[in-house]
Amino acid sequence: MQAGVTEGRSIEQLDTLWRYEIPEGVLLDFRLAGPVVRACAWAIDAALRGVIYLVLVMVLVLLGGIGTALMLIGFFLIEWFYPVVFEIHNGATPGKRAMGILVIQDNGTPVTPSASVIRNLLRTADFLPFLYATGLVAMLINREFKRLGDLAAGTLVVYCDEQHERIDPPLAMARKPPIELSETEQLTLLAFAERGENLSIGRREELAELLVEQTGLQDGKAVDALYAYANWILKGR
């Protein structure tokens, strides 16, 4: 894994971002899902499975012998293939979906049926000796939070980055920043302008006032000045 920018290296090492270069030569970023969110997803799935078991038992017990047979086959399928069915369909079990995560191949493509079967059969080994202890240890000693099943299947669990509605920076007069800005600094200003409207007014002003030495401005005026600089970077002049 190569770090894109050397100065960002230390942040990338801390970050759980996983970067993959696709055949087209561009980098895709994935946010890896850690043990906690995956445990929550598993708990939701476990509850859901419990409900399905219960419904199966209640309905099929009425049918006698064949009903019992269907119930047992149902138990078998749920025990081993519940996650497989959902993962092949859309990459996530209901629990994962609720937590906003999904399974992908470690080349960024959707999980393949055989990989899904491998990672889910190997749950047995990850579960040992109790409650995924082996899987947790495996997840903690590699960079990609892979449990044994993920290692063998070549899969990753990542957050699904749903497309956010883009917020355009507030309209303001474009003004040239008083000093020459590096690329990272320009990006920081743009990020501030694009995300500022999501912050509370107090926080926005607090952030803008960090630059009081350069702008000499305070409160709302400091914020407006930064918006103006951001607009200048976007449009020029």
Add this chain to the structure above:
Amino acid sequence: MRQQQFEAENQVLWDEIAQLMDDLQRSRSKRRLPHTLHLGFPDRYRQLCNHYALARSRGFSPALIDQLHGLVLRGHRLLYRQQGGWRWRVLYFILGGFPRAVRRNGGYFALSLLFFLLPALLMGVGCYLQEDLIYTVMDENMVAQMETNYDPTNERPGRSIERSSETDFTMFGYYILNNIGIGFRTFATGILLGVGTLFILLFNGLVIGGVAGHLSQLGYHETFWPFVSGHGAFELTAIVICGAAGLLLGHAVIAPGQRTRVQALREHAEESLQLVMGAALMLLAAAFIEAFWSSSTLQPTIKYSVATLLWLGVALYLMLMGREDHGSR
């Protein structure tokens, strides 16, 4: 070029690609755009990748980069996904892929067989000669249960008294749940340096051999052997194949050779999956035979003849099927 100019020039293309991808994500019959547009998708997608790379290298705003990243990500998933054709693949797998996979991994199969058969034979002979030896691997209740199951006075051999009223269907379900589950566990625990697989093979060998020896010694052969000989062809072979699959995983972890451990594990996992899936199908067949054929009360001679055919069939299937394809083994 400034960002706003760049966006103004290309927004139309991005919108088109987004629409095209929406359409491609629908099932084939529900698509609305003409097919010619679909064919143009790879070209447009590469153009999009180009824009994304430009936006990144020129330091355009994070929101724009996010937007393009999202589009590229969707495109990547669409363009490189695998889909379709699985029915044919299943058929080819049964007709040739699976037996070939077993032959390719003959060494693992032999090792797995050894770890299963040797303890079974030793325990079998031991229990035949020594009445109490069975209690070293099973507790009293289980032994008593097993003895009543195969008591010649039991009308439905192979089933306990309480179960005798249940239909063959119920047992079919039970065998699927239990036996295929054992097969999967035999495989999966192989990733723990092969130890889990060896333990399950060894333990099952001891118990199965012990039961056979113990019941023969009690003089229950009339009920026991005709019952187990038929489905055993599929069941025992499948368990040994699952063992081979588990050993394949374990080997990758212990001795990955010239590859990294993870790389070796991935390759071996793909190979072993074929073994496990084939074995699961065999266990399904075994469950069917055990539930509907083994439990029937036909003459032992008929059952033994059918059993011989089944064993022969399984052996010939694994040894011969799938050889015609360009001389592959």
